[in-house]
Amino acid sequence: MIAAGQTIGNYRILAKIGTGGMGAVYLAEHPQIGKRIALKVIHRELAGNKDVVQRFFQEARAVNKIGNEHIVEIHDFGVTPEGDHYYIMEYLDGKTLAHVMTHERALDVMRALHIGAQIASALAAAHASGVIHRDLKPDNIMLMNRLGDQDFVKVLDFGLAKMFAASGASAVQTAVGVLLGTPQYMSPEACESKRDIDHRTDIYALGVLLFQMMTGVLPFDGETMGEVLVKQVTVLPPVPRALNPAIPPSVEQILLRCLAKPVDARFATMLALRDALLDPESYLRGSPPIAPARSVAPGEAVVDGRQMLAAADARTRMMQQGGLPLQPPGASPGDAPYGSPGTSKQIPVPGLAMPTEPKMNTMRISTPIGYSSRPPRRVWPIVLVVGLLLGLGGGAFTVAWCGRPPGSATPSTAGASSAAGVVAVVDAPAPAVAVDAGIVVVPIALAKLTLDSKPSGATVYDPNGIALGKTPLKLEWPTGTAPVTFTLKLRGYRDRAHEMTVTSNTMTQIQLDKIPRAPGPVRGSGSPDRGAGDTELERPD
Structure with a gap:
């Protein structure tokens, strides 16, 4: 020892x-x-x-x-x-990102971008060398004071790294069905233990890290490992700005693209993600694909729609008055604005290890040109509403004049106007949340399912063949109109595929069919008695 x-x-x-x-x-x-x-x-x-x-x-x-x-x-x-x-x-004299977030919960957006860009730079170099980290999490990120930067990043622990030889084969093979990593930071393909996992699994993990740094919460979490793995594969991430309205729309789109379930929908390379983190507004001006998110559940959002719109209005007013006076990481509130004419000395950003040195614009995040948190004023909606009211009044007058009994009226409500360029779809039971530019909010709700079998003790498998547990089994599953097939397997019984449409909380009991015994030898009297050597035919699970 x-x-x-x-x-x-x-x-x-x-x-x-x-x-x-x-x-x-x-x-x-x-x-x-x-x-x-x-x-x-x-x-x-x-x-x-x-x-x-x-x-x-x-x-x-x-x-x-x-x-x-x-x-x-x-x-x-x-x-x-x-x-x-x-x-x-x-020897690194510093603090882990996990330690920092334990004490500060959510980090300033600019600070999180600064940290994330350095992590992306490190992993871009790793990917260029044929190395995938596969275990990115706050415990493996060290922050230290170096070269005047209070948040200089060091990436640790490549113990689960996947290395590729010249032929493209992994130097250390991972058996099928073996899960490597921390569930809260694992990509959907890693949760399913697929063989063809590539560098984009690190992009997903960095997206989880950035989401956690900026909102103070994990996008996917649960009480059990199985619950987390199911959410990673099937549930969309919540809207980041519903949890922190200080996140600009451009940064929100970067987070959601990192967390895309399809691998091809994420950033193609870690280098592209690093460039987006260094200049989020330039990324948004490039008209990137819109990444989806789910509506937040009641009580899940830290802020409401009015707070989000107020934050957007304040940001717009500051931009109209000459820009946002942002300080670099570690600067005190009394320091001069970063890059302003009155700044006598600037600390250079350490050089990056990739082929080109991009311009560092992380500290200057502004609202995109042409974007406004307030929708443009138009006259035609007012004319339409006035015409509708006049039409309803004229119809009521006509009915009264003719002496006909009034019919049942169907009330109509005017939908709340959303910000420019936004499509917002919110679950009916949830309070409406106004969302800023560049977001498509897809309604996702979880229903509580109770699956039982007769007899009990059967193993339940999801549509992807992942074992969820044994009956009676309680779990949460995303609601939807598409049917979902669960398969139940029990030794001595036939496999049973049960198809159901999950629209609300449901309790189901499924009857399993016993595998019949093989017929025994026929005795002289035709007795159906079985011999001592007779066995029961069983299908393996």
Whole structure:
């Protein structure tokens, strides 16, 4: 067991600074030159697992292959005489993104974009080297003070990284049906354990991170892992601006495109996502495809429609008065606006490792040209309403004049006007939420299903063949008009496919048919009695 004072390689162990499922991390120091490093060691009980050891050293090879300033550096690796597998990496004096969000919940939009652009830069370099991270989450993002940047990013833990050889095959194969990663940050294709997972799974995970940083909540969460996995595959993300009205429409579209369920609907490359994060308004002016979102459930939204419109109006007024006086990350409110003529000194943004150096416009997010949070005033709706009222009044006068009994009137309500370029569809039970430009809100509601079988204990599979649990089973499922087929399997009984349309809370009991026994040998008297060697035919699950 490794302890303080022990020497590994040229470094003396000072203290344990972290531990995880695969190993522990120690702070160590070179006794002659005083250089401090972090030493990661595999747990001894896992040292005999060849797959764990292979993934451990694969992480060192993957990081060394990439060589990006936003990825932790690994200097050496080896095995101690006692059999401890280790590698030596740079010591990072900072805080994880998980620690920061625990204390601050939701980050400022500009700060989140600054952090996200650095993560995208690191992963773009990884993808260019044929490496997919596959375990992006707040615990694996370190924020530190470097080069004058209080939020300089280092991406950690490539232990689940997928590396591709020249032939395109993965260096370490993952068995079908094995889930790798954290469910809340896994892409739909990773939740389904598909073989053809590519770099766009990291784009989805970064979208979850950006959503969480800006809203303070996860787009998909639940009480059980199964519930989270089902939501990742079947449920659209909520509207980000319903949770934080300070998010500009351009940034909202970037988040939703990252979280698109179809792989081809996301950003094609991490480099394209990084460029969008650096200049969101330019991205929106390029007329990107509109990404869908679901309407928020009652009580889910942190703000209401009036707050969202008020925030948009305030942003528009500030733009009309000469722009938004935004400060760079870490600047105090009393500092001069970032990039203003009165600024005597600007701290340059660290260079990026990709081929070109894009212009950094993250700190200058404005409302797109031609966009207004207030719909344009038109005269024809007023004329139409006045004409409708006159028509109704004339009809009532005619009925009264002719002495006919008045018919039942069907009340009509005028729909609330939405912002320019917006299509908003909201569930009937939910309060109407006004949404800003560039969003298509698709109604999605969850119904509570109770599936039981007779006899109980059958395994329930969803339409994709994923096991959801055993009957009696309670779960939530998106409502809709399309039929959904659940398959029930129980040893000794025939598989039963049950098709249903989920429109509301439903309780269903499904009768299973027992597989008949094989006929026994016929005895002299024609007795149906079975012999001692007779067996029951059963289908495997």
